[in-house]
Amino acid sequence: MRYFVRRVIILLCTLWVAITVNFMIPRLMPGNPVETMMARFHERGSMSPSAMKAIALMLGVKHGNVFQQYWQYLGEVVHFNFGVSYTYFPYTVTYMIAHALPWTLGLVGISTLISFGLGTALGIVAAMRRGKSADGVLTTISSFTNTFPYFWLGLAAVYVLAFVLHWFPLSGAYNAAFPTGFHWSFIVSVVHHGFLPAMTIVISSIGGWLLGMRNNMINTLNEDYVLLANAKGLKSRWVAWMYVARNALLPNLTGFAMALGFVVGGSLLTEIVFSYPGIGFLLYNAVINEDYPLMQGIFLIIVVCVVLANFFADLAYVLFDPRVRRGGTS
């Protein structure tokens, strides 16, 4: 319980620091984003000064000194109010993020889960058959896919499988011809659109999980308690799972939680290559259009995800490692 309270305090502190940094960064940047925005409106056509003033108000031009602004900002963050997007005006930042986030969580989240689960399972197999042909094949393929640059892999997949062969769509997350909702044709179209980006994510990351797990397994196999487990005449599957794999998995748990934390932030490349309407793609558009409120909102979401993932990783440790459960440090 003490452990839990300590973790929650650390979590809150980290969140506060992240939010504050997020407040400061745009204020430290040169130029005034609202002015840029207004200039752009100006270029599109002549606008009366009163219209300009109305827009400036809607965009939430800040008033008062820094501390008042900071206080106001904190209040808005608590209410998930990040202002209006310059690019997608008049939609709010919150609206844009809420519509992009599920796609990213679905695509990258599921891909990360598959990659971790499959990679870990194959790592266990490779380690238990180390030196045999199955191990050789798995290790060689993993080392190979591990070195693919992701961008290259994604572009090659799009070019060959979507552009040349037309097996998969070039962009998007679903077929707009079907109405959104929980019915067969829509789900099929979502899976069809998501398959290629998901596959590239899995291919590029699975090797790391496999090799990492294999390595941990081989280290754990040298432990005395594994020697003793064999001396006890336990069934080899039981030894492989309860004595070796479960202990070997512990160091990987942190890595997995970190990977989950980076799901939102790490989707940038995938979503650009596949024009997938998630957070990464949204961030890309925000950057191109100098849409500061949107960028700020997305950065905050990314940071919060990483911090939360860390928090849950710590809690997961408590579940899986009895040493942390009672009176463990850190």
Add this chain to the structure above:
Amino acid sequence: MSTLLSVEDLSIDYGRRNPVHAVRNVSLSIEEDEFVGLVGESGCGKSTLGFAIARLERPPAQIVGGRIHIGGNDWMSMDAESMRKARWETVSVVLQSGMNALNPIMTIGAQFRDVMEQHGHRGRRAIEERAVEVLDLVQIRPEVLRRYPHELSGGMKQRIAIALSLVLRPKLVIMDEPTTALDMVVQRQILENLKALRHQQSFAMLFISHDLGLVLELVDRVVVMYAGEIIEEQSSRGLLKHAWHPYTRALMDSLPDPENPKGSYQGIPGSPPDLHVIPEACMYAPRCPLVQESCRTSTPSLETFQDVQSRCPVTRQEVVDGVGVRS
């Protein structure tokens, strides 16, 4: 009494290319219910031999020759499943680092339960009762069954490891330096435990240690190894009266003197030989105070004389001539 373990001509190498000949042509037998000690300096091959007897040798170690029979079973040519079933019921082990011999993520109770269940014991109650019974033999309270290894002290873990080794009533328990990692007081307590154990449950023991003093207190018979070979073997009582081999004598001399416990500790000068190339000579010759010319040119064999096996022809001749017998 009948023979429980018989090892004949066992040789073990580490590695294939340029191997270390860690154990060479060792023959050893243990009677039922007999306690045998295996002593020698660090690196002489005690653990290698002990693990091979339990068939727990791990690469790069490999048995390159010899036979092992336990309770009439050929321990070298069993199929995997019969081997698995015979483990722990026939031979169990206690490792030096009891601290690391228990799985950190399982409770002590679970580590008793899995071995019993997978050897055909049924019923949670019966299993727990048996676990409590063996824990009682080493004076550990039943509450530890719900604990995790990291919550226990080193001495407790080592005693639990000893209890665990007895849970299936094995015929032979191999203990590899079970007390070395512990402080003197705990070491003492465990030794007393072990002495008392043989009155409570019948089993034979191969007790591996570099501490001859400790071994002499516990076992019936002592086997002394040097550089991968047995160089002397005799009863503890006999050894206390007279050590034959100069190396055994050096070991005896390095024991703390009970009348003068603070007296200077005498190590054995020199260091053990390299085991890559085995010379045609007595392995101990370079360090031996009694060395003669013949010791450097021919390999002495282990010979039995007056119920004592020794590899030293020089000291054997002394006995024949009736000189040098210590009282």
